[in-house]
Amino acid sequence: MVGIFGCVLKDGNAAPVIYSALKRLEYRGYDSAGEATTHKNKLFVKKDKGRIDEIHTRHDLNDLPGRIGIGHVRWATHGAPLRENAHPHIDCNKQIAVVHNGIIENFTELKKELEDLGHIFKSKTDTEVIPHLIEENIKKGLPFIEATRETINRLEGSYAIAVVYVKEPDKIVCVQKESSLTIGVAENAAYPASDIPTFLPLTKRAVAVENQEFAIVSDGKYEIRKITDWSLVPREPKLIKWVPEKAEKLGYRHFMLKEIHDQPSSIHNTLRLQDQYLELMTAFLARTKEVFLVACGTSYHACLAASYMLSRLAFLSTHPVAASEFIEQQGRSISIDSTILAVSQSGETTDTLAAVEHARLHAATILGLTNAIGSTLTRVSRVYICPQSGPEVGVAATKTFTSQLCVLAQLALRLAKQRGKVSHTEMEWLEEKMDQIPDAVETIIQTQEEKIEQIARKYRDTEFFLFSGRGISLATALEGTLKLLETNYIPSMTFPAGEKEHGPIRLVEQGFPVVFICPRDETHKKIVNDIREMKDRGAPIIAIIEEGDEEIKALADDYIEIVKGMPEILSPILCVIPLQLFAYYMAVERELDPDRPRHLTKAVTVK
Numbered sequence: 299m300v301g302i303f304g305c306v307l308k309d310g311n312a313a314p315v316i317y318s319a320l321k322r323l324e325y326r327g328y329d330s331a332g333e334a335t336t337h338k339n340k341l342f343v344k345k346d347k348g349r350i351d352e353i354h355t356r357h358d359l360n361d362l363p364g365r366i367g368i369g370h371v372r373w374a375t376h377g378a379p380l381r382e383n384a385h386p387h388i389d390c391n392k393q394i395a396v397v398h399n400g401i402i403e404n405f406t407e408l409k410k411e412l413e414d415l416g417h418i419f420k421s422k423t424d425t426e427v428i429p430h431l432i433e434e435n436i437k438k439g440l441p442f443i444e445a446t447r448e449t450i451n452r453l454e455g456s457y458a459i460a461v462v463y464v465k466e467p468d469k470i471v472c473v474q475k476e477s478s479l480t481i482g483v484a485e486n487a488a489y490p491a492s493d494i495p496t497f498l499p500l501t502k503r504a505v506a507v508e509n510q511e512f513a514i515v516s517d518g519k520y521e522i523r524k525i526t527d528w529s530l531v532p533r534e535p536k537l538i539k540w541v542p543e544k545a546e547k548l549g550y551r552h553f554m555l556k557e558i559h560d561q562p563s564s565i566h567n568t569l570r571l572q573d574q575y576l577e578l579m580t581a582f583l584a585r586t587k588e589v590f591l592v593a594c595g596t597s598y599h600a601c602l603a604a605s606y607m608l609s610r611l612a613f614l615s616t617h618p619v620a621a622s623e624f625i626e627q628q629g630r631s632i633s634i635d636s637t638i639l640a641v642s643q644s645g646e647t648t649d650t651l652a653a654v655e656h657a658r659l660h661a662a663t664i665l666g667l668t669n670a671i672g673s674t675l676t677r678v679s680r681v682y683i684c685p686q687s688g689p690e691v692g693v694a695a696t697k698t699f700t701s702q703l704c705v706l707a708q709l710a711l712r713l714a715k716q717r718g719k720v721s722h723t724e725m726e727w728l729e730e731k732m733d734q735i736p737d738a739v740e741t742i743i744q745t746q747e748e749k750i751e752q753i754a755r756k757y758r759d760t761e762f763f764l765f766s767g768r769g770i771s772l773a774t775a776l777e778g779t780l781k782l783l784e785t786n787y788i789p790s791m792t793f794p795a796g797e798k799e800h801g802p803i804r805l806v807e808q809g810f811p812v813v814f815i816c817p818r819d820e821t822h823k824k825i826v827n828d829i830r831e832m833k834d835r836g837a838p839i840i841a842i843i844e845e846g847d848e849e850i851k852a853l854a855d856d857y858i859e860i861v862k863g864m865p866e867i868l869s870p871i872l873c874v875i876p877l878q879l880f881a882y883y884m885a886v887e888r889e890l891d892p893d894r895p896r897h898l899t900k901a902v903t904v905k
């Protein structure tokens with residue numbers, strides 16, 4: 299995720315307005331930033347890697363001439379956080395500048411086509427194809443707006459784009475496809491931006507640019523048209539009543555809640571990852587003798603789920619290991635034949651990096667899955683993948699977990715395909731189901747959130763929780779436990795349901811709820827029996843079930859429904875959503891701050 303901003307003033311200097319707006323956008327990305335303005339037929343660009351204030355100290359971002367300009371904060375997804383990859387990107391003649399949030403899926407083909415026509419590319423980003431395509435269309439004689447429209451017709455993917463052109467210096471042209479864009483409208487100015495808080499100190503009037511719409515923005519004016527048939531869209535600005543503190547969280551009370559709600563879009567974007575990265579990593583997994591999945595905390599739970607995905611789909615047996623135990627447990631057996639897939643939101647967790655370093659010294663192959671391009675993990679990995687979740691502010695990992703699961707599921711699917719382990723029909727079904735995940739997550743949030751809030755109210759004074767599941771749902775249960783533990787400080791424990799007789803059953807009694815994760819997979823029958831047994835001992839049962847699972851509904855004291863018909867290997871992505879919401883609302887009920895749990899930091903960089 300990144301942030302874009304544009305500024306069209308009737309009079310005055312746009313650069314300081316853009317610089318302040320970028321500071322407000324910084325939560326969306328902070329590995330590089332830049333601005334471009336147009337003035338007297340010339341384009342002025344300042345950009346660099348680093349946080350906004352560092353860049354400002356180096357380049358003075360207030361010092362660009364002109365009343366019109368665009369700006370960008372970046373969280374790298376294509377190309378490392380370097381100056382040349384920072385936005386805005388420009389065409390060969392330095393006349394067109396573009397900022398972009400989203401992914402251009404077919405950029406490799408477009409780039410090749412443009413390079414064959416003589417265009418010189420300076421970056422590794424997908425975005426850079428846009429100014430060059432507009433340039434090419436202008437060369438063919440199209441006016442700026444037509445040239446941009448023609449360009450958009452060539453792009454596959456999702457995007458919010460803002461473009462300036464020196465020869466039409468009175469406007470910014472914007473386009474939105476599956477990526478949020480809103481225009482702040484003032485008396486003598488207009489501000490297209492990724493989100494409302496960016497322009498809130500400048501104006502409280504805002505008009506949304508909706509999916510597949512084009513906007514031409516000039517001082518205090520805007521014109522919105524549908525990309526498809528170019529029809530005019532009449533839309534009046536609305537008054538925004540947010541207070542600044544809420545605005546930063548897009549109207550949500552906490553970052554954790556905002557990030558839970560971000561998931562339909564972060565998953566959607568992650569499912570559009572470039573094929574080449576997935577292919578490459580699959581190739582490494584395919585040829586290795588042994589694979590260790592290494593991570594801490596939530597990322598470790600993603601690894602555990604992945605071990606089920608890889609074994610059940612691709613018949614690949616892997617070793618999920620908590621990074622803090624890796625050297626003790628596996629250290630001596632690591633060799634040139636080993637592959638370590640390290641998973642880390644931050645890419646900086648000390649234990650994970652120590653495990654990776656140990657493996658590297660023993661000539662193992664290192665693969666990385668991290669949310670932070672430019673982190674240490676990306677530097678030491680032979681191949682790395684960055685899910686498209688954007689920066690996560692809440693200490694409790696939520697959207698990064700589901701994005702990690704999506705990447706790991708995609709790898710398992712690819713490997714299964716390569717190894718000929720799934721039939722064509724099954725593969726098509728799995729791919730179809732995968733595409734439905736963002737909508738399924740949205741449905742769970744829309745239909746279950748209120749109910750989960752009520753359940754949290756009912757159990758707010760509970761002193762001890764048990765979580766349980768079978769198969770891949772064990773990973774989900776562990777993650778549900780961790781979410782509750784870290785945000786609520788309530789003692790909680792996970793046990794594999796099949797292990798109950800080996801000890802945990804002793805803890806089951808009246809007043810101690812057991813949360814069961816019960817998708818309708820091969821373990822369902824056994825889970826029903828597990829629930830019965832716990833219920834007989836008087837434990838209240840909270841069950842995460844598929845819609846219409848009457849059998850468990852009849853047994854559970856409280857149940858939360860997820861969309862039915864999802865394949866087993868994808869079920870953690872859906873089942874974890876209610877558990878994240880449950881932990882969040884429990885914290886709210888107990889008057890705790892879920893964004894800042896005591897004694898915890900976002901990245902654990904100490905031993």
Ligand code: M6R
Nearest residue numbers: 595596597642643644647694695
């Ligand atoms: O950045 P990482 O994914 O390497 O972090 C690992 C854990 O520290 C992290 O998942 C932690 O457990 C979270 N606070 C969980 O919500």
